Structure formats: C-alpha cells, structure tokens
Amino acid sequence: MEKQQVGVIGLAVMGKNLALNIAEHGFAVSVYNRSPEKTDELLKESEFEHLIGTFNIQEFVDSLEMPRKIIMMVKAGNPVDDTIQQLLPFLSEGDIVMDGGNSFFKDTIRRNIELKQKKIHFMGIGISGGEEGARNGPAIMPGGDFETYKLIEPILNSISAKVDDEPCCTYIGDNGAGHFVKMVHNGIEYADMQLICESYFILKNMLHLTPPQLHKIFAEWNEGELNSYLIEITSDIFAKKDDKADGYLVDKILDVAGQKGTGKWTSQVSLDMGIAIPTITEAVFERCLSAVKGERVLANHAIAIEIPDIHIENEAEFIESIRRALYASKICAYAQGFSLMREASKEYDWALQLGEISKIFRGGCIIRAQFLNKIKDAYQKDSNLTNLILDDYFKEILGKYQKDWRKVVSIAIEAGIAIPGFSSAISYFDGYRTLELPMNLLQAQRDYFGAHTYQRTDMEGTFHTNW
Ligand code: 6PG
Secondary structure: OOOEOEEEEOOOHHHHHHHHHHHHOOOOEEEEOOOHHHHHHHHHHOOOOOEEEOOOHHHHHHOEOOOOEEEEOOOOOHHHHHHHHHHHHHOOOOOEEEEOOOOOHHHHHHHHHHHHHOOOEEEEEEEEOHHHHHHHOOEEEEEOOHHHHHHHHHHHHHHOOEEOOEEOEOOOEOOOHHHHHHHHHHHHHHHHHHHHHHHHHHHHHHHOOOHHHHHHHHHHHOOOOOOEHHHHHHHHHHHOEOOOOOOEHHHHOOOOOOOOOHHHHHHHHHHHHOOOOHHHHHHHHHHHHHHOHHHHHHHHHHOOOOOOOOOOOOHHHHHHHHHHHHHHHHHHHHHHHHHHHHHHHHHHOOOOOHHHHHHHOOOOOOOOEOOHHHHHHHHHHOOOOOOHHHOHHHHHHHHHHHHHHHHHHHHHHHOOOOOHHHHHHHHHHHHHHOOOOOHHHHHHHHHHHHOOOEOOOOOOOOEOOOO
16 A cells, blocks of 8 residues: 555644645545544545544554655643654664654653654644634744755645745744744734733723624724734634624633633743743733632622723724833734743854744634734844844834823823733833843842842942942
8 A cells, every 4th residue: 555645643623634735736635633523523524535544553553655754633731742752663773753742842852852862753843723724724834853844845835824925834943943033933922912912901991882893893903913823713703793692702802812722931031031922921911810710700809999981082092092102012022932031042052043033923823813924024134133122113113102101101091990911011122222121220139148149330340349
C-alpha cells in the first residue's frame, strides 16, 4: 500500500479540522485518535479518499512515508508527553514530530532536546484561528530546526491562511520560538478582547445603548482603523437574538470569563523577563476578578457608594472618543506584546523577525487586523525598533488621540466603571514617555530601610545615606 504523507494525531475540534484542511490541499493524511469514535466520525464527514483512519498507534505510524511527518493536536501539558511516549517505540531516526497545540514554550524546548537525543526532529508549531482557521487556513508559527522546517514548509504554507497570496506562515526560530510567539499572540488577544469589552461597557453604561445600536457602532468601527476579526465578531454578537427567551443573547450570558492559561503564561514570562506588559496582565486579572462572582455580588451589596450620574451632551462625539481611546489602547497592548518578543529573542537567541511575525498575524489568526500592516511597515522601516510606539505612524496617532483617550478614561473612572485595560494602557504610554518618574523617591525608600543604595543624577558612583 502506498504510504501517506502526513499524520494527524488527536481529533478534537482543532485536529479534525486541520486534518480536513491538509487533505483538502491534496496531501494524503492518516489520522488517529485515542477513542476510535472520533476517527469514525471524521471518516464519515470527510469527502477525501486520501484521508484514512487508523486505529492503533503502530498502524498510524506504519501508514506514513519516511521521514514521517506527524502533527500532534492534543491538549497542552501531560497529554503531549504521553503521546510522544506512545509514538516513540514505532518511530525511526529522522522522523518529524510536530506539536500543534498551545504548549508552554519551555516544555517545547525540553521536548526538542529530549527527542534530539533520540534523533527525532521535534517542532513546536503555534497554530491560531480556532475551528474555522484550522479548517480554512490558520496562521502558523513553526519553531524548531530550520532544516526540519524546510521539510514541512510546503505542507504548512499550503494549509495556512493567505494575505495577498502570501502564506501566513513563516519560520519563527529555534526550539520553543514558535510556541513563545503563539503564547504572546494569545496574550495580545486577551488584551484586545478586554479593551473591546471595556468600550462596550462604557457605551452600555453611560449611553445606555442597546445591542442593535452596539451592533451598528462596531460594524462602523470595523470599516476604519479598527478593522479586525475581533471587532467584526463583536458586531455580529450584538446582532444575535436569544433563541431561548426574548431579547439578545449577549445580555443573557453570565459575566464570568474562562481562561486556559496562555494569557497567564505571557504575564508570568513578562515578570521573569522584567518587561512591562500591564495591559495584557490586566486583561488576565480582569478574567480572574470576573470569576469570583459570588464575592462580587457580596461586595456590590456591601459597598453602597454614591456614583455621580454623568450626562453626555454629545453622544456621537463621545462614541468617536471611545473609538479613539480603543485604538490608542490597542496600540499600547500590541507594543507591549512585541516588546516581550523582542526581549525573548535576545534572551533565547531566536533572532525573531518581528516584521515577518506581524505579517503572518495579518491573516488566519484571532488577532488578525488591518493595523498589523502598520506594524509590518514599522518593522520594515526599522527592524531594530525599540518600541512600536516610537514609530512615526504610531507616535502620530497616539499624539492625535491622546486627548480623547484621557477624556474617556477620566469620565469612565468618574462614573465608577472599571476600565483596567484602557487605564493601564494610558499609564503605560505616560510612564514610557515621561522623563522623570518618581523612582528617585522609591530608591531613597529602598536605601532608607534596606541600605539598597542608589545612583545620583549629578555624579558617577553608587551611594548610600544614613537616613
Ligand atoms: C487562537 C486562540 C486559541 C484559543 C485560546 C483561547 O489563536 O486560535 O487563541 O488558541 O481559542 O487559547 O484561550 P482562553 O480559553 O484562554 O481564552
């Protein structure tokens, strides 16, 4: 029997759709899933003769041509290690095992080393785009040996999303680089979603807008600078009627956010590296805060404070100010994510091409957006750009929008509306551009209680004072 070109192991939503996508692009695929029902289901759904099901690991591995190319689409964590252990007895030197899940990049670095000792090539491949992306073209972030990447590049390029005919897939860097970049993508995704939610929160609570009105506003915003997948789906969400009761579905959904950990990892890593990504981290914290609904209900009853009822004179103007505040905050969130990648690139010696990364984010992935073209342009102009907000385009926009941004943040705070994303973004902007922060005092405090020493502005050296 002729051998198959690619194997996909793990047929949950992402794995199943990726297998169909690979088959659709003409590659002969073998699939395997621990429980055979999923395999049967997929075979029933598939119209491709060259997508075949296998029912044990050995049959799966044996069905593949050498060097074997196996994409694991299993849950991050132990299931990845377990699957590797199951595969190992049947693999041969030179085979390629790819992890297409949201694995933590340090696990990917470890697996890369472990499998190298067994002469198996391991690639950590970030894949973004959810179910729809997996089926019709995701953004793909492969990390591992460049020579191994070259062997799988044709498959990855052909199944990826395309922007202007260019694949949304590029070699990211050695070992864990692909999963690192996917992790930061998700951190940015958290911030982006949080900022959109805050805009909604202000519009809903201060202007008392209804879902159909919100649908219209977001649809309009999607025509301009904010054009993006997340704004588009937000507009769609507001149009969705409840099919179980009267009204709109968004109004019936419990305000408790879930999370699977990639945003948290981004924040943890940023703390380890000493890179400020406050807007991303606030987005994680806000999900945590939302999750203690019981406590929040108690607090709501316990804390009775007077909040001024603020009347907005010119609604259209205020809506435009919110749009500007959202765009400016979004720029800061992306600047934070890209700063983290810049630092990681140095620390792990990955030589990340931030311009190429912003290019592949333009299609397929959850944060795909028109404005990624601006980020791409910024890095094309200066591949060593220290921070995105120093680029001419972003500098100009932030300068132009800052008044509205400040107005929105202060009015929302006055009205008692929690806006951790917006306010952290503007504080990041202000903190970053401020010549003298109050850390002179902080250094004095540290020296006062702990003799931690300080430096002076007017002379060289390290000083300690007996306060
Ligand atoms: C993507 C998404 C994907 C997943 C998130 C959801 O790029 O396709 O980011 O990876 O939907 O991990 O994450 P939370 O459950 O943590 O929101």
